[in-house]
Amino acid sequence: MKVLMFGWEFPPHISGGLGTACYGMCKGLLAQGVEVVFVAPKMHGDEDASVARLVNASEVEINLCNPIYRELFHNLTYIEVGAALVPYSGFGQYLDLEKVKEGKSVFDAAAYTHQKFNFSGEYRANLMEEVDRYAMVAVKVAQQHTFDVIHAHDWLTYRAGIAAKKATGKPLVIHVHATEFDRSGKNVNSVVFGIEREGMLAADHIITVSNYTRDIVINRYGIDPGKITTVYNAVEPKDSEPEVQTGAQKAAKKKLIAVNKRDRQPEQAEQPEKPKRKIVTFLGRVTYQKGPEYFVEAARLVMEKDPDVEFVMAGSGDMLHAIVRRVAALGLGNRFHFTGFLRGADVDRMYGMSSVYVMPSVSEPFGISPLEAMRSNVPVVISKQSGVAEILNHALKVDFWDVDAMADAIYALLHYPALSQIFAQMGGEDAKALKWSSAAEKIKWVYQRVCPF
Amino acid sequence: MNHTFSLIFKVHQLFYLRPYRFFDIGQRHNYYDDYRNKYILKRFSERSYYKANRLMHELCDRYGDKFRISFVFSGTAVDQMQWYAPELLEDFKQLLTRANVEILSGDDSCSALAVLDKNLWKAQVERHRQRMKEVFGKCSDVLAGTELLYDDPIGKIAAEMGYKGILAEGAKTVLGWKSPHMLYKHPECDLNLILRDGELSENISVRFADHPLTASQFAHDAAQDRDSLPEGSHVNFYCNYATLGEYQEEEKGIFEFFRHLPQEIINRGFSFVSLSDLCQLQTEKPALHVPFTTSAMDEEKDLTALYANELQRDVIANWKKVCPSMRSCPVEELQKDFRFLTSVEHLAFMSTKYFTEKPSIRYLNPYDSPYDAYIDYMNIWSDFTQRLQGL
Known part of the structure; x- marks a missing residue:
């Protein structure tokens, strides 16, 4: 079995727990005989490539004249975040955001035809732009590889997962590591909420990291409990951590x-x-x-x-x-x-x-x-x-x-x-x-459930 | 009628702290950024001290008896010169051998001890007087403390210690309508209050680059209220010596300003005096009450530069806490660290006021934010207090 996995970061270049979790998961899946093609917006070259085939989205060239983009992204418009309510945003980054606001549109055709997009892979002001570009790159990556199931981690990659599903027809599993309600309490960013819900509705199955999160997904996002499974995270034994x-x-x-x-x-x-x-x-x-x-x-x-x-x-x-x-x-x-x-x-x-x-x-x-x-x-x-x-x-x-x-x-x-x-x-x-190998077993079970064969 | 003008310069260098991480607590006790300290002293001496010393020699030669300057050295500046730049210290010694040059007493480390712990403060001032005599061979009976911190209790102690005069800020808050160009007296003790003209001084030390002044314009300003003062006008100019060439750049004409200043001052009918001579003057000296502490800092001329926010108040509370044990602490190494760590600039780096006027804070601040300054400082302070408790 082969999985196309969309992540946002991969050790050693991490800013939160998501990267570490992805690494452990890939390793566990490999032990279960599941091959992973891991796509991240930016790779630095010193990642541990033994656990998954790593694809650097910054190096993928896309041709916007390809009709598939018109088909898949015909209503895609670049949505601007009006406030500094992006996850992992720091204090000084507000200024960055202001700079970016000076207006750009994604389909600035001349600029983006036949182009690689250099993702920062960080949680910065032009996050929304990167999220959408990532989805476009995902289409190309999906066409280049063969796989049985798509697995997308957190809202940043949901659009990439959806795009890949539309382009190839393969089933989509999304993995909810956090929701907007965790990050922002009651001051929810509706754009992020929208993307999250879009991902959850489009997914064939949803994996949540705890029942606590499962309840949020059911109650706040109104998702059918039948397609949500909880898989707890784990920790790697100390000595097997990647060199940082x-x-x-x-x-x-x-x-x-x-x-x-x-x-x-x-x-x-x-x-x-x-x-x-x-x-x-x-x-x-x-x-x-x-x-x-x-x-x-x-x-x-x-x-x-x-x-x-x-x-x-x-x-x-x-x-x-x-x-x-x-x-x-x-x-x-x-x-x-x-x-x-x-x-x-x-x-x-x-x-x-x-x-x-x-x-x-x-x-x-x-x-x-x-x-x-x-x-x-x-x-x-x-x-x-x-x-x-x-x-x-x-x-x-x-x-x-x-x-x-x-x-x-x-x-x-x-x-x-x-x-x-x-x-x-x-x-x-x-x-x-709590071992990744047992978590991976459960994830594999989810894959098997959504795969048609 | 006797009009006088005094020129007072402060020479001070701070011991900057290195980034001291949490992991260092209890492990390493070297708190200072030696490279930065060395570098800044070198920069100051090249851009300012040597050139300024040469200028002062020149002025002493030209005007002879008619010219006077007073210096106050902080103990930390002397320490740094002894360790990093002995040749600079020799250069200062050369200048100080001249009869025109007077050296004032001060606090050893530019600390705020005057308002924290009077016993420790007395010991520091005493130590400083001894050191000045050892290093430069002289020290006058006039005190110019850290940032001119002054109030009535401080004046009383200074008088008890045998000082004839003390330099204080001519702060509007205590003077009201009264002129800073007069000699005042402590209300109870036999102590001359010599007041700095903050506005004139800061016209040069802070504003010279943006609002250039000629020496003649400056002398004109200094003489402005002269006729309304029956006892004669006594104008005191006090600023950091590094104003010449470092805080105010040579290209802006600061050296030329001071080169022409004595002539213009003399032309206006002033005579230069040292502060100890000023104390000898037999004029009528009204008493001046200073019930709360004044200083030469910021626009407010009070303690808000040190006490304004929670970060600074916490540091001061920590200083106060260790003061009793420092009185009896026999370990020279700890006494040294205490002196270096209690310089008021460490607090100034934590200031969250919008306009901090001191150039030493404005552009020599090594921290990104007041919070970084506080975090770094408190890590060091924890290590220091642990060592103190471990005795």
Whole structure:
């Protein structure tokens, strides 16, 4: 069986959990005997090509004079997003958006006939334009390859999936990793909502990452429950992660390690034993969806009882400045640290230093990061409004808004060793039980259901 | 009738902090961006200090006894010169051997200790006076503290420490209708209050490039309210020495301005005096109450440059917290870091005011945003306090 998969990012160049999930899925599917042709808007050349055949959409040349485009895209008009409500958008990107607004149309024929389009593959202002271009490229890619089923991840690629389905008649499976309701709460961007619903209606089958998300798809988008299946995400065992550095970064890292060694040796000789620092970590985008402000309030409550606890917020996002202000206003700055966006080895280092991991998400379709923390034997506190809460037994679960309960859970994990040991140990087991191979098995079952043979 | 004019320059270099990450806490204790510090000192000395020193020698030669300048050096500037540019320090020493040049007392690290902890502040001022005597061989009995922070309690301590005079900002908020061109006295103690003319000074230090002035126009402005002052007009010009050539570029004519300034000032009937001579003048000195702290900073001339937002208030609260233990801390290394870390510029980088006038903040700011400055600073501060607690 062969799958044409449309994604938006692929490790090591990722900005969220989607890329990591795609990688694990491809690997799991390969083990199940399913071949994957993975298409991403932009490839950098250092991706791990052993798990899937990788297609770089930026290198696909399309000819708009081909009648199929007129047929498939006859009502396609370029829809402009009127506000900075794009997922993963940062604070400074609003200006970019303003620039792009200066008006372009997709069918500026002279410019796009026989052209490759250089996708940025990032969540930027001209996102909508890229989404539509991606759909056009998808047609060409679909014609070039043979496959049995189309699999599209998240709304950015739904249009590509639909276009490929129209061009080839193959069944379409869409994979809902997040919905607009998770990202924006009640302030839903209707354009994104429209694309999501369009994808869900056109799909032969829908995979959601949790029952929590499945309910949203049923209730908010009005989709027939019969064609929705939940497949939980998983985590890769630690040692099999793709190498996240490029050559230059590797060299720099080696140097850094050498420097570290030199710096540290004399210190370690002086004071061989240091009491372990109590570090509580938040790792994720600092946006409304992830609930960073509840983390700060819980931190305040914990620090009232135990001033020795340190809190770390790793990540960046549009709420970062507001959070920094809040931390300063509460006078926590000395014990509350910000690391900025972490990637690769730094993430593992962060988990390695943490005593407790907190995910206070307001609405989290799945939430892969607590699994990563548990894999490093770090006990976790997660919000009940997350998909991962459905499958984890050894995690403390609280409502995201209940900062007292959250503080209580953090304090307990820090101060009652029996509890934290059990959670660290059993949680690790919990996380290891979630394998991509079993998730892939279920995905394969979905494929078989929609395939006509 | 005796009209006087004083020229006071501040020489200060900040120890810029390196990007200090969370992972460094408890691991590494080198907080300073050595490369940047070296680079900035070099840039300043090439564009400003050497040329300005040469000009001052020239003016001393030309006007002899009729010309006077006062300098105030921050301890951190002296540290940097000793470590990175001894030849620059020698150049300053050369200039300071001249009788026309006076050196004032100040705070060692350009800290805000004057408003945080009076005991530590006294120790710093004392240390600074000792150092000036060691390095330059002289130090006068006039104090020019960090950003001219001043209020009545500060004046009282200065008088107790034996100072004859203190340089303060002629802030409108305390002066009201009164002129800054007069000598005032502390209401209780025997301390001369010498007030800076902020407007005249900033016409040059801040606005010279956009609104150029000739020396003669400047002298005319300085003499404006002279006739209404029966005791004579005493105008005090105070700015950063790097105004010459660095903050105001040579191409804009800043050196030419200062080259012609003494003649124009003298032509207007002023005589140059050092601040210690100014304290000796026997004129009537009315008392001036300064109930709240004034400074030379920003438009407001008060503490809002340091206290305005949550970030700065948190840092100040943290400074206050460690002050008691710093009084008795015997570790020289920690005392040094405390001095370097409490320079007020670190707070200025966290300012969210729209118009921060100081050029050192405007274009030498290494941070993308006040928030980055705060995050970086607090990481360092956590490491520092951990070391302090670990004693």
